[in-house]
Amino acid sequence: MHDGFLTYANSRYLKLAAAVCLTSIVAYILYEPVDEHNGGTVLGYILGTVGALLIFWLTWLGIRKRKYGGHFRLTGWVSAHVYLGLSLIVVATLHTGFQFDWNLHTLAYALMIIVIVSGIFGIYAYARYPKLVSANRRGASLDDLLTQIGDIDRESRQLAVGLPDEVSSLILKSCEETAIGGSIFRILSGKAVNCPSDNAFAKLRGLVSSVDQEHVLNTRKLLVLTGKKCGLLGTVRRDIQLKALMDIWLRVHVPVTVALLIALTAHIISVFYYW
Amino acid sequence: MSEEFEIAIVGSGPSGLSAAARAAQKEISHILLETTDHASDTIYKFQKRKFVMATPDVMPLRSDTSFAAGTREEILEKWDEEIEHQKVNISYNSEVTGISGEKGNFTLEVKGGRTIKANHVVLSIGMQGNLRKLDVDGDDWEYVQYQLDDPEEYEDETIIVVGAGDAAIENAIALAAQNRVALVNRKGEFARIKAGNLTLVTEAIDSGLIECYYNATTSRISPGEIVLKTPDGETTVPCDRIIARLGAMAPRRFVESCGIKFTSDEPSALPELSERYESSVPGLYVVGALAGYPLIKLAMNQGYEVVETISGNEISPADEPLLEEKFAALHGRGVNEVLKEIQENVPLLSHMSALQFREFMIDSAVHLAKPGDVIFKRNEYTNSVFSVVDGRVNVQINAEDDNELVELKNGSFFGEMGLIAGRRRTATVVAKTECFLVETPRRAMLKLISSVPGAKKVLDTAAIYRQIQTHLTPNIEKELLKEIVDTATIESVSAGEKLISEGDESDHMFIIRAGSMTVSKVIGGRSVILSYIPSGNYVGEMALLNNEPRSASVTATVASEVIKIDAVAFRELLGRENELKQVIEEKFQDRIVENLETEDRPEAGDIIDFLVGQGVGEASDVLLIDESLCVRCDNCEKACAETHGGISRLNREAGPTFENLHVPTSCRHCEHPHCMSDCPADAIHRAQDGEVFIDDKCIGCGNCVNNCPYGVIQLAYPPAKKPGLWSWLLFGSGPGPGQDKTNTTKVEGARSVAAKCDMCKDIEGGASCVSACPTGAAIRVNPEEFLSITNLAKSS
Numbered sequence A: 001m002h003d004g005f006l007t008y009a010n011s012r013y014l015k016l017a018a019a020v021c022l023t024s025i026v027a028y029i030l031y032e033p034v035d036e037h038n039g040g041t042v043l044g045y046i047l048g049t050v051g052a053l054l055i056f057w058l059t060w061l062g063i064r065k066r067k068y069g070g071h072f073r074l075t076g077w078v079s080a081h082v083y084l085g086l087s088l089i090v091v092a093t094l095h096t097g098f099q100f101d102w103n104l105h106t107l108a109y110a111l112m113i114i115v116i117v118s119g120i121f122g123i124y125a126y127a128r129y130p131k132l133v134s135a136n137r138r139g140a141s142l143d144d145l146l147t148q149i150g151d152i153d154r155e156s157r158q159l160a161v162g163l164p165d166e167v168s169s170l171i172l173k174s175c176e177e178t179a180i181g182g183s184i185f186r187i188l189s190g191k192a193v194n195c196p197s198d199n200a201f202a203k204l205r206g207l208v209s210s211v212d213q214e215h216v217l218n219t220r221k222l223l224v225l226t227g228k229k230c231g232l233l234g235t236v237r238r239d240i241q242l243k244a245l246m247d248i249w250l251r252v253h254v255p256v257t258v259a260l261l262i263a264l265t266a267h268i269i270s271v272f273y274y275w
Numbered sequence B: 001m002s003e004e005f006e007i008a009i010v011g012s013g014p015s016g017l018s019a020a021a022r023a024a025q026k027e028i029s030h031i032l033l034e035t036t037d038h039a040s041d042t043i044y045k046f047q048k049r050k051f052v053m054a055t056p057d058v059m060p061l062r063s064d065t066s067f068a069a070g071t072r073e074e075i076l077e078k079w080d081e082e083i084e085h086q087k088v089n090i091s092y093n094s095e096v097t098g099i100s101g102e103k104g105n106f107t108l109e110v111k112g113g114r115t116i117k118a119n120h121v122v123l124s125i126g127m128q129g130n131l132r133k134l135d136v137d138g139d140d141w142e143y144v145q146y147q148l149d150d151p152e153e154y155e156d157e158t159i160i161v162v163g164a165g166d167a168a169i170e171n172a173i174a175l176a177a178q179n180r181v182a183l184v185n186r187k188g189e190f191a192r193i194k195a196g197n198l199t200l201v202t203e204a205i206d207s208g209l210i211e212c213y214y215n216a217t218t219s220r221i222s223p224g225e226i227v228l229k230t231p232d233g234e235t236t237v238p239c240d241r242i243i244a245r246l247g248a249m250a251p252r253r254f255v256e257s258c259g260i261k262f263t264s265d266e267p268s269a270l271p272e273l274s275e276r277y278e279s280s281v282p283g284l285y286v287v288g289a290l291a292g293y294p295l296i297k298l299a300m301n302q303g304y305e306v307v308e309t310i311s312g313n314e315i316s317p318a319d320e321p322l323l324e325e326k327f328a329a330l331h332g333r334g335v336n337e338v339l340k341e342i343q344e345n346v347p348l349l350s351h352m353s354a355l356q357f358r359e360f361m362i363d364s365a366v367h368l369a370k371p372g373d374v375i376f377k378r379n380e381y382t383n384s385v386f387s388v389v390d391g392r393v394n395v396q397i398n399a400e401d402d403n404e405l406v407e408l409k410n411g412s413f414f415g416e417m418g419l420i421a422g423r424r425r426t427a428t429v430v431a432k433t434e435c436f437l438v439e440t441p442r443r444a445m446l447k448l449i450s451s452v453p454g455a456k457k458v459l460d461t462a463a464i465y466r467q468i469q470t471h472l473t474p475n476i477e478k479e480l481l482k483e484i485v486d487t488a489t490i491e492s493v494s495a496g497e498k499l500i501s502e503g504d505e506s507d508h509m510f511i512i513r514a515g516s517m518t519v520s521k522v523i524g525g526r527s528v529i530l531s532y533i534p535s536g537n538y539v540g541e542m543a544l545l546n547n548e549p550r551s552a553s554v555t556a557t558v559a560s561e562v563i564k565i566d567a568v569a570f571r572e573l574l575g576r577e578n579e580l581k582q583v584i585e586e587k588f589q590d591r592i593v594e595n596l597e598t599e600d601r602p603e604a605g606d607i608i609d610f611l612v613g614q615g616v617g618e619a620s621d622v623l624l625i626d627e628s629l630c631v632r633c634d635n636c637e638k639a640c641a642e643t644h645g646g647i648s649r650l651n652r653e654a655g656p657t658f659e660n661l662h663v664p665t666s667c668r669h670c671e672h673p674h675c676m677s678d679c680p681a682d683a684i685h686r687a688q689d690g691e692v693f694i695d696d697k698c699i700g701c702g703n704c705v706n707n708c709p710y711g712v713i714q715l716a717y718p719p720a721k722k723p724g725l726w727s728w729l730l731f732g733s734g735p736g737p738g739q740d741k742t743n744t745t746k747v748e749g750a751r752s753v754a755a756k757c758d759m760c761k762d763i764e765g766g767a768s769c770v771s772a773c774p775t776g777a778a779i780r781v782n783p784e785e786f787l788s789i790t791n792l793a794k795s796s
């Protein structure tokens, strides 16, 4: 319908990032180091500096995002962040001259790659999940769904009064013990293990045919209500799952960024120390 | 034996009290008679802790009794102190039952047998003493009441509220929080109540919170129950309490028994009074609510003035200094002289009475413009109206050519188009000579139009001509339009009403002068929207040109106004004016092409339909969210809260969605903002670029909250102070940015005020919700551009 961050301003930052990569590659090919390609050559220093500056600037997004008001478009910042972040793959790798080893320098590099990979997953999440969230909720807000579930619970409790224990205990359990959310893995799975509501639904099906005649009508009503509730619960769990998926990668992206900054600082200090 | 006084004042409301204080100050012998055992019964009976307002703000208070906005308790306490202190001779428990005699020799009968003689009488009994009563058998049951002090006093009762006015509704809603409430409405609907109350009560009834008996009257009451006559026969409803809110009337019988004439036989008529508040009985004066000034400050000023008048002082009205200051720039001419000059010169303003006109001028501003001064610019959102008292101005009517001018002479007015349409100015106006202009803000102008029929007529006639010329026939001489203008009328169309129905005979065309419309057509059994037409455009010309039945329907999206133009006159004009015919023909062709395009792509029409249903049809700027991009991070809400004192004025998740287009709960900056219609503090305004905002005059009455149909205003307390970004980041002191977005808990001593989106008018860089969106999902759009079919077609 209009431009998102990937195509922001005619993909201006995609072009900029491409230019940075291209320049680095050309320089790498043309440049003839005395010894061999590595971070210690003139080009190595240049690329390293560019890379480090980029990393600090990329981290600044976390601050920029929280300084509200003023002449800027966060969309533009994110667009630049994504493309320039990706260009680091080229810039930093060429800086190393492919000299990897089990040392601090490579640790910094590895952390950077983790941040970038998590970022790439972020882009995937941002491109894919928003539509799924809308489709899943079909116009209702999360609050609406939770209210509906609450209403069903209330109605079910009323209906369950006076029904045989086997029925009413199922309903009570479904009303009281159904959990939404839980551990992060539970949320991300989008499913619930042993959900009392699912349980009640499955068992009620059998009970409808076995309860006394006078209770059949209400038990059947409960079956329908519980079925509806399970449907709503599914929608809510999916909603929370999708939102978690859109958020979870940031929980890797940001802490690893912090680790990266530390490792990078150490890297830079160490090379100057041994100089 | 009777007591004798120079002045007897009946009723110790604000007006009577102020009169007595003045008399005490001047050491005139006086007595202030009050029915009840306390002063100022009307205010005494306000809801507990009610915040009393001191409107109109600009009017100075001229009284020996003090008064400023504050709670009921503060005000009453202060007055009691002053009565004591200033030696006001007040007599409680003294209901006056009759007044007879003449100037210099009045006799007042006081219940209980006391009589009082006075040379002059000031009647300041207000209206509240005359509440309408139920007047049925059993209405003396101890739980029948006509007033409600504090709704929170009642809990878990079944309460019947009789009445369908604002007071009844407000009581019913307040009571329903803790009680079972039923309303008894004599009619089948709620007519004549504030829009906000209507929404509230309809919602409460629909949701079952309040039960309502329509077309029902009270037959009788017995302890513990009320018997109602309904269309289905009599019903007995058990109840713990009955509250009847049936309104107040001028205590006409009593007032007439004193010999005072009323202006008419209408139930709402008031006593006939001179400019000095003297009634038809010389020496007997009427002030306050009974004189038609139902505001505390005005009533108090009158009390002061009336005593001055009685003691022979010709004093000028309290607003005189305001007008003097206003006219200061006019080379020291007297207030009356200037007022007279304006009214004599400007027909639009000539229909007001002297008192009305003074009030009007207090709200207005006067300007002296020099040749070349720009009065306002095209595309500004200002909405005041200017009257030319002296001099001439040029109107630049063509956006492309500044030299295409229309000259307006003294006596004319301009700027009314913005007022009517609620949209940007359509022309730039420049002073041609030295000019003396009067600028009147929207609110005062609307008051003028609704209360003075003569002024409305002048305005409408001129507006019809100008709107036809601007929107239909820009290049045609005024004289040639006479026939069209003479046969044209202004019609209102309510939201959802059809202006034109497909298939009908066509004998009119229409110019939309306020609101907006959609054009739709039945295709394959389904009504498909073909286009959206904002005000300033004409519709219905197609069928006229071809002499065919209507090819499509035109429906108002919101309450709208159109100018209806007669077919015969229009065809005749086209017959004469070839060029015009061509222009209209061309636009007609464009529309056919456009319609064909949408017929192929009904989705675009569905989007228009959806958005119009969300009030976008009356919006000037609306926030939309593209859900295919929105990652639900709520950074928009956080940005809003962080830039607006911690309270987000937008609720991202709430609001409906169509396909991937989501309309969050956020201000639409309506062309005719509903929220403005009933703000007693005049705290809601429209800024130059169209932003509707609330300033710090807000007193938190909540009217706007109820009046906004889109639920975007909230009452909130000012939030607690937050730590800075870095101390949150580094030391984890909370709440952090965007956390704690709304604040409805009360800080000690704080008062809640209305908060809504102001489109970040004071923030550099524009709407912070949009600038804070990481993915570009949040956009602000102008409906006219966004809803154009070509635009919708391009984008999807």
Ligand SMILES: Cc1cc2nc3c(=O)[nH]c(=O)nc-3n(C[C@H](O)[C@H](O)[C@H](O)COP(=O)(O)OP(=O)(O)OC[C@H]3O[C@@H](n4cnc5c(N)ncnc54)[C@H](O)[C@@H]3O)c2cc1C
Pocket (backbone or CB within 6 Å): B010, B011, B012, B013, B014, B015, B016, B033, B034, B035, B036, B039, B040, B041, B042, B043, B046, B051, B052, B053, B054, B055, B094, B095, B096, B097, B124, B125, B126, B127, B128, B129, B287, B288, B289, B290, B293, B294, B295, B296, B297, B299
């Ligand atoms: C619910 C409500 C809210 C309002 N809120 C505001 C507000 O916020 N700000 C504002 O400016 N205005 C407000 N008003 C209007 C304001 O209260 C009145 O305009 C004002 O009180 C009028 O003053 P008054 O002196 O004319 O009469 P009143 O205040 O009505 O006083 C009349 C007095 O005369 C006494 N009396 C009556 N008959 C007799 C008799 N026969 N003999 C002796 N004494 C008699 C009565 O007991 C009473 O004390 C409100 C009104 C209502 C009903």
Ligand code: HEM
Pocket (backbone or CB within 6 Å): A038, A039, A040, A041, A044, A045, A047, A048, A049, A050, A051, A052, A055, A092, A095, A096, A099, A100, A101, A103, A105, A106, A108, A109, A112, A264, A267, A268, A271
């Ligand atoms: C100011 C910025 C930088 C400077 C001055 C710098 C400097 C250097 C130097 C001098 C070397 C050679 C060390 C040696 O051969 O022992 C080197 C190697 C390396 N640098 Fe950097 N660097 C910078 C930024 C970066 C960045 C941003 C990364 C990636 C996150 C990075 C990752 C590496 C790696 C992986 C090596 C190879 C280590 C090895 O040879 O074993 N450097 N750097």
Ligand code: HEM
Pocket (backbone or CB within 6 Å): A055, A058, A059, A060, A061, A062, A063, A065, A078, A081, A082, A083, A084, A085, A086, A088, A112, A115, A116, A117, A119, A120, A122, A123, A250, A253, A254, A257, B633, B774
């Ligand atoms: C080493 C490189 C990178 C660093 C240091 C970095 C750092 C950060 C930081 C600090 C944030 C702010 C998160 C927050 O506060 O919420 C962020 C957000 C983000 N990053 Fe990165 N990033 C890097 C690379 C990338 C790459 C390569 C991509 C994509 C391919 C990417 C995509 C994103 C996205 C989409 C966001 C979220 C924006 C938002 O929703 O507000 N990042 N990054």
Ligand code: SF4
Pocket (backbone or CB within 6 Å): B666, B667, B668, B669, B670, B673, B674, B675, B676, B692, B707, B708, B709, B710, B711, B712, B713, B756
């Ligand atoms: S607050 Fe409501 S009524 Fe007022 S301009 Fe905004 S949307 Fe319109």
Ligand code: SF4
Pocket (backbone or CB within 6 Å): B678, B679, B680, B681, B682, B683, B684, B694, B697, B698, B699, B700, B701, B702, B703, B704, B705, B753, B754
């Ligand atoms: S709450 Fe709304 S209507 Fe009331 S004073 Fe404030 S802005 Fe005006």
